[in-house]
Amino acid sequence: MAGSYIHIPFCKSKCNYCNFYSVASLELKADYINALLKEIELQKDYLKNEKVETIYFGGGTPSLLSSDEINKIINGIKKYFEIETNPEITLEVNPESLSKEKAKEISETLINRLSIGVQSLFDDDLKYIGRIHNAKQSLEAIKNAKEYGFKNLSIDLIYGIPTLTNEKWISNLEQMFLLEVPHISAYSLTAEPNTPLFNSIEKGKLNKIDEEKTAVQFEILMKLMSENNYVHYEISNFCKEGFYSKHNSSYWKQKKYLGIGASAHSYNEISRQWNVSDNKKYINSLKNNTIPFEKEILTENQKYNEYILTTMRTIWGTDADYIKNNFGEFYSGYFICQSDKFVKSEKMINKNNIFVLSNDGKIIADTIISSLFI
Numbered sequence: 001m002a003g004s005y006i007h008i009p010f011c012k013s014k015c016n017y018c019n020f021y022s023v024a025s026l027e028l029k030a031d032y033i034n035a036l037l038k039e040i041e042l043q044k045d046y047l048k049n050e051k052v053e054t055i056y057f058g059g060g061t062p063s064l065l066s067s068d069e070i071n072k073i074i075n076g077i078k079k080y081f082e083i084e085t086n087p088e089i090t091l092e093v094n095p096e097s098l099s100k101e102k103a104k105e106i107s108e109t110l111i112n113r114l115s116i117g118v119q120s121l122f123d124d125d126l127k128y129i130g131r132i133h134n135a136k137q138s139l140e141a142i143k144n145a146k147e148y149g150f151k152n153l154s155i156d157l158i159y160g161i162p163t164l165t166n167e168k169w170i171s172n173l174e175q176m177f178l179l180e181v182p183h184i185s186a187y188s189l190t191a192e193p194n195t196p197l198f199n200s201i202e203k204g205k206l207n208k209i210d211e212e213k214t215a216v217q218f219e220i221l222m223k224l225m226s227e228n229n230y231v232h233y234e235i236s237n238f239c240k241e242g243f244y245s246k247h248n249s250s251y252w253k254q255k256k257y258l259g260i261g262a263s264a265h266s267y268n269e270i271s272r273q274w275n276v277s278d279n280k281k282y283i284n285s286l287k288n289n290t291i292p293f294e295k296e297i298l299t300e301n302q303k304y305n306e307y308i309l310t311t312m313r314t315i316w317g318t319d320a321d322y323i324k325n326n327f328g329e330f331y332s333g334y335f336i337c338q339s340d341k342f343v344k345s346e347k348m349i350n351k352n353n354i355f356v357l358s359n360d361g362k363i364i365a366d367t368i369i370s371s372l373f374i
Ligand SMILES: C[S@@+](CC[C@H](N)C(=O)[O-])C[C@H]1O[C@@H](n2cnc3c(N)ncnc32)[C@H](O)[C@@H]1O
Pocket: 017, 018, 019, 020, 058, 059, 060, 061, 062, 092, 093, 094, 095, 116, 117, 118, 119, 156, 157, 158, 187, 188, 189, 190, 191, 192
C-alpha cells in the first residue's frame, strides 16, 4: 500500500512564516496541471504496482483548484495506478476559499477529507502570521464543510505565536471541541530562515517567539486533548478514534509514497527524490517528457536515521527488534545505549522493546531524536 501527494504551489498571498514552495500568482495554473498529468503518466511504474490508498492535495493552496481540475488530476492517478477501494483523498483548504458554493463544488468530487488551515480564532494572531482570512471566515468554512457532508475534517492550529496568550490558546482548543472537530494538527510556530517572519524578527519589527511560552502551550495542548478524548498519535497530530490521517500515517510507517508536482518529494525504501522548486522549470521540463528531479540513494545510516525520525514522534514508537532485524546489532546496540538515559529519566518508555516518548519526552522530542541519530 502506498501514498500519493500532489503539490499545488499557488496561493492568493504568501503567509510570512511559510517556507513551502508556492507562488502568489495563478498565471501558470493551467500549464501546471498539464505538467502534473504528464508527470503522473511518466511515474506510473514508481510504486511497482503497489495500490494507492491515499491521495493528498497539499500546498500552497489546493482549494484554488476548480472541481474540474481536481477531477482531472484524480482521474489521471486512477488511469495509471491501481487504487484501493475507498481511498482517503484529502484537500488542504484555506478558510477564505471555502464558501458554501466551494464546499458544494468540492463535495461533488471524490475528495472525502478536508484539512482547513484555521491557525487561530483571533484576528490579531492571524495578522501576526500574515494570514488573509479572519476568525469569522474560519468558523463559516467549518460550518460549510459540515453542511456539505465532510465528516472527516482536520483543522490546523498554530501555537507559540507571540500574540497568542495561554487563555486565547485554551479558547481556540475549546472552540474546536465544541465544534466536534475529529482531527487536529497543532504546530508550534517556527521562524524558518529566509522567511519574512524570520527577517522581521531579526530586524526587531516583530516580537520574538518565546520558547518557554511555546512549551507551556504544548503542555496545555496535551492536557486538554487528553481530557477531551483525542489520541495524541504523533507529536503534532491528535484525533478521535477512527480519524487518523491515513496519508500522514503512511509517512510515519515507512510506506512508499509518490510526490507529484514542483518541490514534491518521493520515497521508495531505497532512495528519496525531490522535484525542482520552480513552476516554470517544472512545466518546461515536462513539456519535453522529462521530470526535473534530484535523487539520493539512502545509505544504511540515513535509512536508520529516517526510521528513528519517523517512528519516535508517533504513538506506535520505535521498535528495537525491528532495528536489529533490519539494520543489524550495531544499530540496535547504539539505539539502546543512546536511549538509556531517556528511559531512566522517564522521558521515554520501553514496552517490550518498543520505545515511545512520555509527555515529558515529547516536549524535548527534537533533542531526543537528534541524540538517537547516527
Ligand atoms: C503547507 S501548509 C498549507 C496549508 C494551507 N494552504 C493553509 O495555509 O491554510 C500546512 C500547515 O503547516 C503549518 N505550518 C507551515 N509552516 C509553519 C511554520 N513555520 N510554523 C508552524 N506551522 C507551520 C500550518 O499550520 C499550515 O496550515
